[in-house]
Amino acid sequence: MTGYDHQRIEAKWQESWARRRLAEVEPRGPSSPFYMLMMFPYPSGDRLHVGHGRNYILGDALYRYRRMNGDHILNPMGWDAFGLPAENAAIARGVHPRDWTLDNIRVMKQQFRRWGILYDWSREIASCHPGYYRWNQWLFLRLLEKGLAYKKQAPVNWCPSCQTVLANEQVVEGACERCGTSVRQRELEQWFLRITDYAEELLAGLDELEGWPERVRLMQRNWIGRSEGAELDFELPEIGETLTVFTTRPDTVHGATFMVLAPEHPLTARLIADHPERAAIEEWIEQVRNTPRIEREEEGLVKEGRDTGRTAVNPATGERIPVWLANYVLVEYGTGAIMAVPAHDARDLDFARQHGLGVRLVYHPEDREVDAATITEPVLHEGVVRNAPPFDGLRDGQEAVRRFTEWAAEQGWGRARVTYRLRDWLISRQRYWGTPIPVLYCDGCGVVPVPDDQLPVELPYDVELTGREGNPLARSAAFVEAECPACGGPGRRETDTMDTFVDSSWYYLRYLSPRDESRMFDSELANRWAPVDQYIGGIEHAILHLLYARFVCKALADLGLVSFREPFTNLFNQGMITHFSENSGRVEKMSKSKGNTVSPDALIESMGADTERVYTLFLGPPEEEVEWNDEAVAGAWRFLNRVWRCHEALPDAPPTGSADRQLERLRHETIQRVTGDLDRFKFNTSVAALMELTNGLTRALDGRTVSRSACEQAFDTLITLLHPFAPHLTEELWERRGYDGSLLEASWPVYDEEKLRRSRMTVVVQIDGKLRDRLELDAEADRGEIERAALASDKVRQHIGDRRVSRAVVVPGRLINLVTEQGAGG
RNA sequence: GCGAAAGUGGCGGAAUUGGUAGACGCGCUAGGUUCAGGACCUAGUGGCCGCAAGGCCGUGGGGGUUCGAGUCCCCCCUUUCGCACCA
Numbered sequence: 001m002t003g004y005d006h007q008r009i010e011a012k013w014q015e016s017w018a019r020r021r022l023a024e025v026e027p028r029g030p031s032s033p034f035y036m037l038m039m040f041p042y043p044s045g046d047r048l049h050v051g052h053g054r055n056y057i058l059g060d061a062l063y064r065y066r067r068m069n070g071d072h073i074l075n076p077m078g079w080d081a082f083g084l085p086a087e088n089a090a091i092a093r094g095v096h097p098r099d100w101t102l103d104n105i106r107v108m109k110q111q112f113r114r115w116g117i118l119y120d121w122s123r124e125i126a127s128c129h130p131g132y133y134r135w136n137q138w139l140f141l142r143l144l145e146k147g148l149a150y151k152k153q154a155p156v157n158w159c160p161s162c163q164t165v166l167a168n169e170q171v172v173e174g175a176c177e178r179c180g181t182s183v184r185q186r187e188l189e190q191w192f193l194r195i196t197d198y199a200e201e202l203l204a205g206l207d208e209l210e211g212w213p214e215r216v217r218l219m220q221r222n223w224i225g226r227s228e229g230a231e232l233d234f235e236l237p238e239i240g241e242t243l244t245v246f247t248t249r250p251d252t253v254h255g256a257t258f259m260v261l262a263p264e265h266p267l268t269a270r271l272i273a274d275h276p277e278r279a280a281i282e283e284w285i286e287q288v289r290n291t292p293r294i295e296r297e298e299e300g301l302v303k304e305g306r307d308t309g310r311t312a313v314n315p316a317t318g319e320r321i322p323v324w325l326a327n328y329v330l331v332e333y334g335t336g337a338i339m340a341v342p343a344h345d346a347r348d349l350d351f352a353r354q355h356g357l358g359v360r361l362v363y364h365p366e367d368r369e370v371d372a373a374t375i376t377e378p379v380l381h382e383g384v385v386r387n388a389p390p391f392d393g394l395r396d397g398q399e400a401v402r403r404f405t406e407w408a409a410e411q412g413w414g415r416a417r418v419t420y421r422l423r424d425w426l427i428s429r430q431r432y433w434g435t436p437i438p439v440l441y442c443d444g445c446g447v448v449p450v451p452d453d454q455l456p457v458e459l460p461y462d463v464e465l466t467g468r469e470g471n472p473l474a475r476s477a478a479f480v481e482a483e484c485p486a487c488g489g490p491g492r493r494e495t496d497t498m499d500t501f502v503d504s505s506w507y508y509l510r511y512l513s514p515r516d517e518s519r520m521f522d523s524e525l526a527n528r529w530a531p532v533d534q535y536i537g538g539i540e541h542a543i544l545h546l547l548y549a550r551f552v553c554k555a556l557a558d559l560g561l562v563s564f565r566e567p568f569t570n571l572f573n574q575g576m577i578t579h580f581s582e583n584s585g586r587v588e589k590m591s592k593s594k595g596n597t598v599s600p601d602a603l604i605e606s607m608g609a610d611t612e613r614v615y616t617l618f619l620g621p622p623e624e625e626v627e628w629n630d631e632a633v634a635g636a637w638r639f640l641n642r643v644w645r646c647h648e649a650l651p652d653a654p655p656t657g658s659a660d661r662q663l664e665r666l667r668h669e670t671i672q673r674v675t676g677d678l679d680r681f682k683f684n685t686s687v688a689a690l691m692e693l694t695n696g697l698t699r700a701l702d703g704r705t706v707s708r709s710a711c712e713q714a715f716d717t718l719i720t721l722l723h724p725f726a727p728h729l730t731e732e733l734w735e736r737r738g739y740d741g742s743l744l745e746a747s748w749p750v751y752d753e754e755k756l757r758r759s760r761m762t763v764v765v766q767i768d769g770k771l772r773d774r775l776e777l778d779a780e781a782d783r784g785e786i787e788r789a790a791l792a793s794d795k796v797r798q799h800i801g802d803r804r805v806s807r808a809v810v811v812p813g814r815l816i817n818l819v820t821e822q823g824a825g826g
Numbered sequence: 827g828c829g830a831a832a833g834u835g836g837c838g839g840a841a842u843u844g845g846u847a848g849a850c851g852c853g854c855u856a857g858g859u860u861c862a863g864g865a866c867c868u869a870g871u872g873g874c875c876g877c878a879a880g881g882c883c884g885u886g887g888g889g890g891u892u893c894g895a896g897u898c899c900c901c902c903c904u905u906u907c908g909c910a911c912c913a
Contacts, residue, residue: 002865215830215908222829222909229913247913260913303911328911338913346827347911421912542908618851620839625906629838632852634864639851641866676842685840688850695850702867764846769894771846809893811845819893 003637004644006608010728014113016742022075022120034066034073035529037511037568039537039545040080040127040504043104048111049597050612050628051577051590057613058574058622058683059536060117064724065678068748074529075118076511078125079105082133082500084167087433091467097433098461101128111600116609116727123511127503128433132510134456135520136502137438139552141449142559144439148194151447154426155289158186163469165430178467184290190428191437191496195551199224199420201565202550211570213623216542223543225421230405232339233413234259234312236323239270243312243323246334246419249344251396251404253316253414254388256339257358259323260305260351262331263288271308271323281306281325288327303328303351314339315413316388321358326351334419342378349378362388363396425548427499432463432472434497442484442491451485457493471495504545505552508532508567520561527563535568542573572681575625577616587627598628607637610726614640617683617725640729642694643722646715647733649701653708659700660710664755666696667714671751674721687725693718712737717749764815765790767799783810790816 038059041047063075079101086097093100105126112119125132143149157166159176165188170177195202203224206217229248234256236243243259261268263285272281284306305326312323328347329338342352343361352359359372363383370379385394390407394400408414428437436457438450450457460479463472473479473495484491509521512529516522531553546568553567576589581596588594603612615636620626673689697714700706706714716737723730723743734743758779763786765773773795777786787808790796796818803820810816 002863218830219908225909225912227912245913249913326911328913330912333912335913340913345913347913350911419912539907615851618838624832627838629852631864632838635851638866645866680842684838685850688840691850762846766845766894769892774846807893809845811894815845815894817845817893 003607003641004729006610006640006729007605009732010114010116010604010609013728013731014116016731017116017118018113020118020742021122022118032072033529034071034534035508035532036063036066036073036075036534037508037532037536038077039535039541040078040507041108042083042085043079043081043101043108044085045104045107046592048107048600049590049592050600050603050616051579051597053111053115053600053612054577054616054622055536055538055574056112056117057115057616060115060727061613061617061683061724062534062536062678062681063118064727064744065748067744068720068723068746070747074123074511075120076123076125076514077112077119077121078123078507078511078514079127080500080504080507081105081126081128082434082497082503084169084431084433087431087465088467090433090465096461097465098128101126114604114609115600115613123514125507125510125514127435127500127507128459130456130458131515131517132507133435133459133503135506135510136435136498137450137455137457138452138520139502139506139556140498141438141452143193143555144449146555146559148197148555149191149427150194151189151191153187154190154192155185156188156190156430158184160184162467164467165470188428188430190426192424192426192428193551195425195548196420196422198551198554199226199422200418201554202422202547205550205566209566209569209571212568213571213573216539216546216571216573219542220547223422223547226418227421228416228418229401230408230414231335231417232315232408234315234339236267236271236310236312238310239267241267241270243267243337244335245337245339246417247339249341249401250408250414251385251391251394251400252341252344252362253314253339253404253408255341255343255360255362256314256316256321257342257352257360258321258340259312259337260326260329260340260348261308261323261337262329263325263327264331265325265336267337268308268325271310271325275309281308285325291327303347303354305351305355307355315408315411324351324355324357332423333421343372343375344378344380344383346378346380349375361386425499425501425551427502428496429499430471430495431497432459432465434500435459435502436473436479437494437496437498439494440482440484440491441494442487442489444489445484445486445491448484448486448491454485459497471497473497501545501548502552505548506556508549509556509562523561526561530562531564531566532568534570534572536572536574538576539573546571572623574622577619577628578625579628589625590628598630603633607633608640608728610640610729611637613727614687614725618687620684622681622683639691639694640726642698643718643726643729643733646694646697646701646718647736649698650708650711650715652704653701653706653711654704655708657700657704657706657710659703659705660707663696663700663706663710663714665758666693667717668751668755670721671717671749672756675748675751678724683725686721690718690722690725693721719743720746720749761813763790763813765793765796766815766817767796768820769817772796772799779813783812786810786816790818 066073081101086101089095089100090097127133140149157171159166159181161179161181162176166176166183171183175182203226206220209217227248229246230250231244231246232250232253234243272278275281305324308323308325310323311320314321340348342349342359361372362385363379364370364386366384383396385391405414405416436459438455438457440448442448460476463476465472480493482491482493509526512525513522549567554565556562557565578587579590579596581588581594583595588596590597600612615633618636670689670693674686677686701711719730719733731743760776761779763775763777764771765775773793775789777789800820805818806821807819808816
């Protein structure tokens, strides 16, 4: 592309910035520490396209702006380096996960440099480094001490042919993605973190997080899924047990006509022990168990059930009701069993009709009594209780729930109870590329934590990765065999590694003292800089990562390591960039797999990184999804070239000019707009304002209407304001203007209210709300003068005709609306 | 099904508290400039009627509040996103 020599300029300034040490920046203003953070990126080379550049460019623009504004600001970058893709790449290509990861980090750093993105690399961390992950292990041990880490049986996806555990994403239509074998569910002992202990606080804390997008808070609320209800006890006389269920509708207990247990429920075995078709039922249970989780949670799963032949006693009516097993009841939620009330629950009614089970109504529509045998839809709202003697006449609602719960409690078979959908955090991964969980197993001592002074438990480099036969760590004798720290006898190391969300749940604290070998992080620094003022990242982390990070923050606070309980004060989620995809013929999210990416290299070569940055930010509102338009990029390129040409034209500006005040006002307006817009993340309108200033300056220079000094002042303001968007070009122009030092050290311009004032104003004249004329008046004109001027206008008089003006509404500085009698009446 | 957000020119999108709808950019049209260009400059560009002046209509659809509604309220339609046998 013909234009200014962007390649030479960009290379020159990238080199200059690389020599800087951002850590040494001192605050110029009286600002308090501002801690800005991008989400911990996964260093996969695949993400290098303009779609992914968006959040880094956005973060860099914000960083440069806040810095120029005089903020004491921290902007670190590091790598969420563990994870499954590295292990897959290793298996597919025979590269070691560590080498693959480090290579990708190198490529990504290079790309950041080409985008002109500044990070404080002295704080760089990588979670796969033992100096980082030893603190995952240390944290785990503290949680273990507090009872927040524990082990229990949990199902995993198991490929019988590969003899290995599969992640959900490795299961394709119920089969192993590698060999196509049907995936089975298998129970394994696994490590969990007790996030549910914090469910209530995690939920309540959301109300205080006003700097977070409402949709993220809502997603977290739904994920935690608090529900109030009651626990009710049902006797199982044949086996002499009590079955406890959770229900949000204890007020419908009289309508419970059967019970349903999850097939995995602990009482199942005893219930079917003497069943004549026990073998068949057990086979069916096995089949349900083996249905992969994802499928079982999918919509449209066929509801299947089996009668245990046993009965329970409905504590409200004393009736004997059948006990069933069904695949739609989940063992993880509530107590893993429900009382089925077909009259008032659609799912239960479905199941009752399917298996010929009884229906009993508690609530009836207000105006009539309905027959249980004939209803086809459950009675859900606005009902009135009948057939539940102590409560007849009571209305459906919270009051009813409360009264029934109290009643059940008085009789000793029920109690109020809150349940959450949130489950404990399973951190065990049967994988190589992760943080080893720091415990050993000893025949004599059982589970033994690794003592702190023996950390880190290092991940061995020398392992064989095949993707088969379980965790490669388990086959490494050098790793597994270790001395028991308690008794000195032979022990076996835990071979499970941690979920990478553990790494990312506290990394923001490690940035503050990244090389400290004596502790996880420096609490004093943490309390000074954190919580993070501004967190930037994609919406895809709205639930898991952000919830885990909040949980770990609270746990760290309870360990006395930090004095705050929420890690991120303000959260910004940038939207994805979409692009037309040749493959599908549709506009889709930009990604390698869809083949609709735009290479930053080609773009940077033809029009430069500054053009890519400006266009990316100009594209649309940053929080929304926006479509990349290959043709429109040229608009940003033209804009930057106009700026360049303004600089070339400056020497030709005349010594004095008639329109100096006008340009000066535009200059101040632009400062006001850009500053306000950047504070509100409105990068797109900031760029528009800068284009307007450029157009104004171009016109002034062409028309020779503005003095050279005023033009120069406007130009200097322009490149200063433009710097966060187009850093290379503006640095070059700043130098060519003869200023010393980087624009990064220049102060952000301040506007002057006085200079924004106009001597004339445009007043719009409406008649009955319709625009009829515009008047140029003195800015000082008062109500009366505006009204007189409006009534004096020929156009206005024509439109009013012989009607009478009954009222005049004046909006100072903007408009006057004349209301005529007919207009007001009609 | 539940929840949320959003519907504005040919396109991406502007429009603090209700106060000139369409900023800025792309595209398009005409003219200029250039050896040439996918370069640059100038003017125009929501629709309809009109030679023009000007008029009428116009922010998904319908109603309402108001001197005044893209903006607020009610109903409906569409799209996108999130969640879901959650007892």
